Amino acid sequence: MIDIDNFTPLTALVGGGLIGLAAAILYAFNGRVLGASGITASALEGVVHPAAGEGLSWRVAFLVGVIIGPAVYMLMTGALPQSDYIAQDGRLVIAGLIVGLGTGLGSGCTSGHGICGLARFSKRSLAAVITFMATGFITTFVINHLVGL
Amino acid sequence: MQLIVGLVSGVIFGLGLSISGMLNPVKVSAFLDLAGAWDPSLAFVMGGGLIVNILAMLVLKKRTKPFFAERFSLPQSKVIDRPLLGGAALFGIGWALGGLCPGPAIASLAYLSGDALMFFIPMLVGLYSARFIFSKI
Numbered sequence: 651m652i653d654i655d656n657f658t659p660l661t662a663l664v665g666g667g668l669i670g671l672a673a674a675i676l677y678a679f680n681g682r683v684l685g686a687s688g689i690t691a692s693a694l695e696g697v698v699h700p701a702a703g704e705g706l707s708w709r710v711a712f713l714v715g716v717i718i719g720p721a722v723y724m725l726m727t728g729a730l731p732q733s734d735y736i737a738q739d740g741r742l743v744i745a746g747l748i749v750g751l752g753t754g755l756g757s758g759c760t761s762g763h764g765i766c767g768l769a770r771f772s773k774r775s776l777a778a779v780i781t782f783m784a785t786g787f788i789t790t791f792v793i794n795h796l797v798g799l
Numbered sequence: 800m801q802l803i804v805g806l807v808s809g810v811i812f813g814l815g816l817s818i819s820g821m822l823n824p825v826k827v828s829a830f831l832d833l834a835g836a837w838d839p840s841l842a843f844v845m846g847g848g849l850i851v852n853i854l855a856m857l858v859l860k861k862r863t864k865p866f867f868a869e870r871f872s873l874p875q876s877k878v879i880d881r882p883l884l885g886g887a888a889l890f891g892i893g894w895a896l897g898g899l900c901p902g903p904a905i906a907s908l909a910y911l912s913g914d915a916l917m918f919f920i921p922m923l924v925g926l927y928s929a930r931f932i933f934s935k936i
Contacts, residue, residue, distance in 0.1 A: 653829060653836035658820060662840040665819025666847025669902075672812035673848070674855030679804040681865030681872050684812065686902035691926045698927070708805030713905055715806045719813015720822065720909035731817040733907065734825040735914050736898045745897025746904070746918035748889050750925020753901055755933060756886025757874065760900040761812075763887070764845055769852035770873075777879045778887040785891030790831035793895065 673766050680708060685762020687753035689713065741799075756782070800867045813906045819844040822906055824898025831895050882933055 673684035682689075689709050696706035724730050737745055753759040756778055758767060763782075767775020793799040820826045820840055829838035864870055894900050899907065899918055907915040 651836060653838045656826070656829060656836075656838045656840070658840045659843045662819050662843035663847040665815045665817070665821070666844035666849075667851045668811050668815030668818065669844065670815075670848035670851030670855070672808045672815060673852050674859075675804060675811065676808040677865070677871070678855065678859055678862075679866045679868075680801050680808075681868040681870055683873065684808065686812075686900070686905060687926060690901060690905065690923070691929075694923060694927055705801075708801040711802045711805035712809035712812075715809020715811075716813040716816075716902065716905045717909045718810050719815070720817045720906050722810060722814050723817035730910060731820070731822045732826075733822050733910060736824045736828045737896060738914070739917070742897055742914060742917045743921045745893045745899070746921035747925045748893030749897065749899070749901065749904070749918075750893075750922035750927075751929050751932070752886045752888070752890030752893055752925070754886065754926040754929025755882045756890055757876070757883060759890060759902070760845075760894075761902050765848040765852055768845075769849055769856055772874070774874070774876060774879055774883055778883055781884050781887035782891035782894065785888045786831045786895045787833055787891075789892045789895035790828060791834055794828075794832055795834055 669761065669765060670769075673761070673769075676712070677766070682708075683762055683766045685758050685766060686716070687750075687759040688757070688762050691754055752782075804867060812902065813909075815848075816903055816906050819847075821900075821903045827898040827900075827903075828895070886929070 676682050676684045689712055693706060693709040693713060720730050758778060763775040763778040768779060816822055821844060826838060827841065829836065830841040897918055904919050904922055908919060
């Protein structure tokens with residue numbers, strides 16, 4: 651059943667449009683793919699091994715910008731966006747670890763594969779998106795309806 | 800100039816994530832819960848992002864290089880291999896367990912909360928560790 655009360659297609663579409671715009675700007679001006687995991691991994695690499703730090707500054711500026719984003723939202727609306735966690739403590743740590751490992755191995759996440767990769771019709775990105783959507787749906791089914799975590 | 804572009808793109812990305820609802824793990828989980836009270840909103844996030852980005856790609860098609868860089872840097876690999884599929888499979892599991900993907904995990908640092916750090920720091924550890932496993936699978 652679709653949960654009509656919490657369905658927010660308009661803000662989702664506007665927010666998604668801004669995400670697409672951010673990706674378009676980064677590509678048009680810097681020639682770079684907007685992948686949150688890839689930019690984070692490369693920035694981390696640049697910090698740990700400064701010799702390999704070519705392109706560190708725009709990446710750090712991007713990451714700082716992403717953190718400023720919710721603050722801009724707060725200036726516009728008076729509050730930070732609603733954020734209620736579904737996981738705490740150990741589960742949250744394990745989830746973070748798996749997300750980092752998975753996006754590192756898979757060379758991308760929801761932004762890099764989901765928005766940028768699909769927009770240039772990359773077969774690798776399509777395969778990645780189908781795969782992470784599938785395991786996301788299955789895992790949620792297991793936790794919510796089989797084991798009730 | 801690349802630095803300013805990075806900052807501007809980052810702020811728009813973070814604002815887009817904020818407006819879209821992607822920073823709310825409960826909403827992400829409701830999107831992934833097809834068998835429960837399903838909230839399809841996040842499909843519209845991807846739709847909106849794709850529409851704008853596909854249009855931008857069409858406009859940029861004639862350009863041979865970006866405005867502030869020597870070349871367009873795109874991934875070179877074309878093969879669908881084990882790291883890609885295994886990594887994506889793992890990512891989906893972690894996304895469902897925590898309700899956060901990498902972009903929102905970064906933006907969530909704005910809340911200055913322990914929860915945000917308890918996801919973000921392990922994510923960095925995972926991202927950094929991935930390279931050591933990459934060559935072995």
